[in-house]
Amino acid sequence: MAKLLKGKEVVDALNIKMANQVEVLKAKGVNPTLAILRVGERADDLSYERGAIKRCEQVGVTVRVEALPEDVSEEAFFEKLNELNEDDSVHGILMFRPLPKHIDGEKARNMLKAEKDVDGCTDLSLAGVFTNTNLGFAPCTAEAAMEILKHYEIPLSGKKVAVIGRSLVIGRPVAMMLMHENATVTICHTRTVDIPSITKDADIVVVASGQMESIGKEYLREGQTVIDVGISWNDEKGKLCGDVKFDEAEPIVDAITPVPGGVGGVTTSILVKHVVEAAAKKTV
Amino acid sequence: MAKLLKGKEVVDALNIKMANQVEVLKAKGVNPTLAILRVGERADDLSYERGAIKRCEQVGVTVRVEALPEDVSEEAFFEKLNELNEDDSVHGILMFRPLPKHIDGEKARNMLKAEKDVDGCTDLSLAGVFTNTNLGFAPCTAEAAMEILKHYEIPLSGKKVAVIGRSLVIGRPVAMMLMHENATVTICHTRTVDIPSITKDADIVVVASGQMESIGKEYLREGQTVIDVGISWNDEKGKLCGDVKFDEAEPIVDAITPVPGGVGGVTTSILVKHVVEAAAKKTV
Numbered sequence: 001m002a003k004l005l006k007g008k009e010v011v012d013a014l015n016i017k018m019a020n021q022v023e024v025l026k027a028k029g030v031n032p033t034l035a036i037l038r039v040g041e042r043a044d045d046l047s048y049e050r051g052a053i054k055r056c057e058q059v060g061v062t063v064r065v066e067a068l069p070e071d072v073s074e075e076a077f078f079e080k081l082n083e084l085n086e087d088d089s090v091h092g093i094l095m096f097r098p099l100p101k102h103i104d105g106e107k108a109r110n111m112l113k114a115e116k117d118v119d120g121c122t123d124l125s126l127a128g129v130f131t132n133t134n135l136g137f138a139p140c141t142a143e144a145a146m147e148i149l150k151h152y153e154i155p156l157s158g159k160k161v162a163v164i165g166r167s168l169v170i171g172r173p174v175a176m177m178l179m180h181e182n183a184t185v186t187i188c189h190t191r192t193v194d195i196p197s198i199t200k201d202a203d204i205v206v207v208a209s210g211q212m213e214s215i216g217k218e219y220l221r222e223g224q225t226v227i228d229v230g231i232s233w234n235d236e237k238g239k240l241c242g243d244v245k246f247d248e249a250e251p252i253v254d255a256i257t258p259v260p261g262g263v264g265g266v267t268t269s270i271l272v273k274h275v276v277e278a279a280a281k282k283t284v
Numbered sequence: 285m286a287k288l289l290k291g292k293e294v295v296d297a298l299n300i301k302m303a304n305q306v307e308v309l310k311a312k313g314v315n316p317t318l319a320i321l322r323v324g325e326r327a328d329d330l331s332y333e334r335g336a337i338k339r340c341e342q343v344g345v346t347v348r349v350e351a352l353p354e355d356v357s358e359e360a361f362f363e364k365l366n367e368l369n370e371d372d373s374v375h376g377i378l379m380f381r382p383l384p385k386h387i388d389g390e391k392a393r394n395m396l397k398a399e400k401d402v403d404g405c406t407d408l409s410l411a412g413v414f415t416n417t418n419l420g421f422a423p424c425t426a427e428a429a430m431e432i433l434k435h436y437e438i439p440l441s442g443k444k445v446a447v448i449g450r451s452l453v454i455g456r457p458v459a460m461m462l463m464h465e466n467a468t469v470t471i472c473h474t475r476t477v478d479i480p481s482i483t484k485d486a487d488i489v490v491v492a493s494g495q496m497e498s499i500g501k502e503y504l505r506e507g508q509t510v511i512d513v514g515i516s517w518n519d520e521k522g523k524l525c526g527d528v529k530f531d532e533a534e535p536i537v538d539a540i541t542p543v544p545g546g547v548g549g550v551t552t553s554i555l556v557k558h559v560v561e562a563a564a565k566k567t568v
Contacts, residue, residue: 123419127411130460131452135407158477166463168415176414179450182475184482191466193442198468 003152003255005227007144007265010151014269015058021276022060025283032279033062034118034272035084037095039077039103040070045096048268052094055268061275064090074103078111085113091282092118092275115281118274120173129173132180137274142173144266145206145227146181148257154204154225157182162199164188164215164243165208170229174206195219207243217248226256229263287436287539289511291428291549294435298553299342305560306344309567316563317346318402318556319368321379323361323387324354329380332552336378339552345559348374358387362395369397375566376402376559399565402558404457413457416464421558426457428550429490429511430465432541438488438509441466446483448472448499448527449492454513458490479503491527501532510540513547 022032034056038045049065056063066080077099084093093116099105114124114136120143125136137143149156161178165171166189175185186202188195199205199219207215208229220226230243242259249256257263306316318340322329333349340347350364361383368377377400383389398408398420404427409420421427433440445462449455450473459469470486472479483489483503491499492513504510514527526543533540541547 123408123411123415126414127407130410130414130456131407158475160477172414172460176456179471179473182473184470184472184476186468186470187463188468189463189466191442192468193444 002226002250002253005148005152005225005255005257005262007148007257007262010148010266011055011269013151014147014266014273015055018059018061018269018273018276021280025276025279026060028283030279030282031062031089032060032276033064033090034092034094034275035087035090036063036065037068037081037084037093038065039068039072039096039099041067042096048096051268052271055272056275059272059276061272070100072103077103078108081108081111085111085116088282090116091278092116092271094119094271095121097121116278118271118278120274126168126173129176132176137277138177139169139173140267140270140274141170141208141229141263142177143270144263145170145174145229146177147266147270148227148263149204149225152255154255156204159183159203160201161185161204161206162188162195162202163206163208164195164199165210165229167208167210170208174208178204178206209243211243212241213245214243215249216245217252220249220252222252222254224253224255226253227263228257228259231259231264286510286534286537289432289436289509289539289541289546291432291541291546294432294550295339295553297435298431298550298557299339302343302345302553302557302560305564309560309563310344312567314563314566315346315373316344316560317348317374318376318378318559319348319350319371319374321350321352321365321368321377323352323356323380323383325351326380332380335552336555339556340559343556343560345556354384356387361387362392365392365395369395369400372566374400375562376400376555378403378555379405381405400562402555402562404558410452410457413460416460421561422461423453423457424551424554424558425454425492425513425547426461427554428547429454429458429513430461431550431554432511432547433488433509436539438539440488443467443487444485445469445488445490446472446479446486447490447492448479448483449494449513451492451494454492458492458513462488462490493527495527496525497529498527499533500529501536504533504536506536506538508537508539510537511547512541512543515543515548 117136120137120139128135161183163175196219204225206227212232228242228244234241401409401420404421404423412419445467447459480503488509490511496516512526512528518525
């Protein structure tokens with residue numbers, strides 16, 4: 001029986017900490033504010049937006065939704081983005097992507113001020129993850145994985161970690177963040193030969209393959225901690241599943257994040273944490 | 285007897301290729317130019333400068349040395365840097381660092397235009413290495429290691445690589461560049477437990493520990509390729525040595541870079557290659 005690394009416990013702890021920080025900031029006259037910049041009404045965006053608004057409300061962070069119509073002109077979009085960049089009362093900007101085709105997404109991504117890039121999507125934010133400096137913010141899912149490991153006091157220094165997946169939203173940044181904590185990291189990907197030999201040799205396995213239930217018992221051994229970043233709808237089982245075969249992994253390993261109820265929920269909290277951090281910089 | 289991966293052969297091949305490219309550029313009216321921005325007359329800087337000038341001359345790249353006195357004012361320094369940034373006839377800028385204490389080195393580093401950052405020191409250049417996009421240029425030593433592997437046709441895709449060292453000039457960028465070539469990379473560092481078990485499991489070992497002759501036979505096995513990035517003066521032996529104990533490694537492994545005569549000389553060629561690439565972008 002593995003210990004379940006539940007996201008809710010991490011979220012609760014973060015909420016208490018952030019609510020306190022927000023109170024202190026407000027006493028200093030700073031009202032932490034997240035601006036959400038959304039074009040159109042994609043179901044995914046609306047769902048994430050509702051979650052972010054709820055999490056912000058819980059800790060006293062103000063949310064300002066800037067919803068633009070699907071057919072907004074590129075000019076009007078960049079005008080709005082620029083306005084949010086320049087507005088000192090806005091501390092963080094969550095810009096939903098991909099943007100409609102008629103808006104230059106790459107230009108938009110890097111026009112966003114790194115200091116307000118609470119979603120960690122700009123080149124400067126990614127440079128900060130690579131160089132371990134505060135140029136912007138880490139991608140939220142990668143930091144959520146780190147926050148779970150930290151909350152449950154899983155040792156990292158000197159430990160072997162296998163990261164499965166090399167995307168810019170999770171695999172690569174989490175590998176760097178683990179290395180900055182003195183873990184010895186191996187990044188596995190689609191071209192890696194014999195992944196099980198690498199994962200079995202690791203103390204911690206972070207799975208972000210993007211392939212539902214692709215990691216079974218042959219990849220794992222007792223004593224390990226498994227962080228499952230995947231989340232997909234399994235039609236056959238009629239439920240949400242991770243990238244790990246939970247039923248096979250759970251009896252073997254020491255600790256594992258459930259799906260749902262693991263990394264996913266913490267991601268939104270990290271977004272809010274970044275807004276509070278961005279606001280705190282205004283008081284320095 | 286290991287095959288010696290000599291830098292000279294790589295430099296010669298690069299020189300021929302670059303000389304042709306420079307000729308084509310000049311025919312189009314573009315005269316590839318490197319500006320060297322140096323403050324004071326540190327021996328290391330002067331030595332690297334002489335090497336860079338020689339290598340540029342060999343392929344027809346123009347060099348413009350901007351040597352400022354050690355006591356140049358911060359204002360005058362930034363004025364010169366800005367001038368080089370804005371000068372369309374300058375394609376690459378090599379700015380010697382560290383700068384004297386009275387000049388803000390961090391400000392200088394990121395004031396440099398990424399498109400002219402042929403030495404790969406700005407945050408945007410590093411972001412480009414992390415994200416595998418052409419935002420700037422990779423640090424020259426990291427790319428020199430890659431160029432040697434490419435020249436000698438050492439397969440990378442699906443291969444295991446152990447990188448020893450996690451600096452921003454070599455360890456971290458070379459790890460990312462190897463991963464972009466589909467290698468499975470493990471980054472080892474001072475906090476890694478049992479490095480020999482990791483290096484022995486690798487097909488390729490890139491050593492950039494910065495510790496002279498620290499990697500001996502207990503780290504290696506037959507069949508491997510070793511890239512030794514280190515170069516230090518060994519007082520006892522009265523000669524230059526790498527981070528690898530060459531005499532122990534050479535009889536065991538398949539292929540190894542000598543020190544001197546390995547990675548070091550290729551580094552300057554990569555700098556020149558970046559200048560030519562930067563100039564070529566002007567003709568697109």
